[in-house]
Amino acid sequence: MNHLLQRFSQSLCQLGINKPKERVLIALSGGADSVSLLLLFKKVSPQIDLELAAAHYNHSMRGKESDADADFVAELTNRLQVPLYSETAPPKWWLQEPGTKMEVARRLRYDFLRRAAEQAGAQWIALAHHADDMAETVLFHMLRGSGIKGLSGIPAKRGPFVRPLLPFRRKELEAFLNAEGQNWRHDSSNDSDAYTRNRIRHQIMPALLYFNPKLVETLCRNADLLRADAEFLDRECELVYGQVQQEEGLKVKALIDLPLALRRRVLRRFLEPESLGSEKTDAILDQLQKNLGRSGIVDQVGGKYLINEGGILRIYEKLPWLGNCDFLYPIAIPEEKNHSVLLEIPEAEGSLEVTLRTEKPVSLMHDEGPPTQAMKSTLQLKAEVLQRGPLSIRNRRPGDWLSLAGGAGRKKLKEFFIDKKIPRQLRNRIPLLTSGEEVLWVIGYWTGCHDTIEQPEQDVITFQWYGKTI
């Protein structure tokens, strides 16, 4: 018996519950596990000077049996002089939220426990899961086909929730209660084989114990090892995520170059909160590997579109540019110097500010290399450009062309898009600053090959783009 108390104290110590005056809220269902937890806490708390409280949630799922559980818990905590926080679920609670009845019950219970802990001023919420629960959980995940996370079972500590009984077997807790002369409530739903959990306990565990009498210990040990590996990989994933990320997307080549374990994790992390199955994750990675830098729709995830845009993987809620969305806005140059006009371009999710100035601007460098952040959103042109005709902002039209650097002739806009690997689906939405069929600026991609503005006192037009650049 003393040995059990000693192990329990050690378990608390490992969880970091060893400071005087800390308050622990014990989640008390009335079953053998949580009654043991309460009694063990009651016995060791004077040594550590812990303060205890208990919490019970009445789901009212089993009619009179549930009410009797609540009475039992009230009587027990009263006798042990542990303050009790209790609550009864609202009528027809299972209709109030999505999910199975068990999932909703669990959510309500955990919400209540958090609220009760706040009221009690408790730092910790202790749950009574033990080694057999851990082993059954691991088998449950194994049967469902879970990854390393599921196979690493139930965590001993997550936020305020702690599980000090994980090192203990169910039978030793029951033996402890019997020795103490303490009864407990039996939950009749644990007898029903309607639940997978119970079938694992009643049918699979006994069969497997025949092969390995220490199965529970083996599964718990494995879970422990896997949890450490999973935590390490999660940390690695966070570290490399920053290197693979670019703006709001992922660099496809950098992603594909990662070891497979990290590749899968980084992609899943990118696509959160969608929880991708392992097959879907691999299908997306396969697609990316085959097409690497080639632009196009990669897949659909949770109704959203995953698009490879010239080597950057991005996710879009919708693809409005797939429809007919031609737009054209003539640009009115402000009459007065240093005054701006703002032109809204809803189709391109942005607006263009146009200003006429007389000043010495900084020379612009022009090339067809990747646009820098500044080049993506600003352009200055000599006001003389207006002599060629009115300017407008619009999306592409057949016959559009642009001038090559150094007077090297023209290039079709279509060829430019192809060279830059801009996906076909996106091309219609890219706003262009144009004079007739000549494209002076492909906003977000190319600032054109315009004369350098070197003379002071020259009139210049400044264009500033605010909004999305694809």
Ligand SMILES: Nc1ncnc2c1ncn2[C@@H]1O[C@H](COP(=O)(O)OP(=O)(O)OP(=O)(O)O)[C@@H](O)[C@H]1O
């Ligand atoms: N009605 C309840 N009121 C307060 N605490 C409860 C209640 N039911 C369960 N608990 C706490 O949660 C622990 C786990 O309960 P149980 O084994 O029934 O749930 P589970 O579905 O296996 O696990 P999970 O907590 O992950 O849902 C119990 O040992 C107890 O500490």
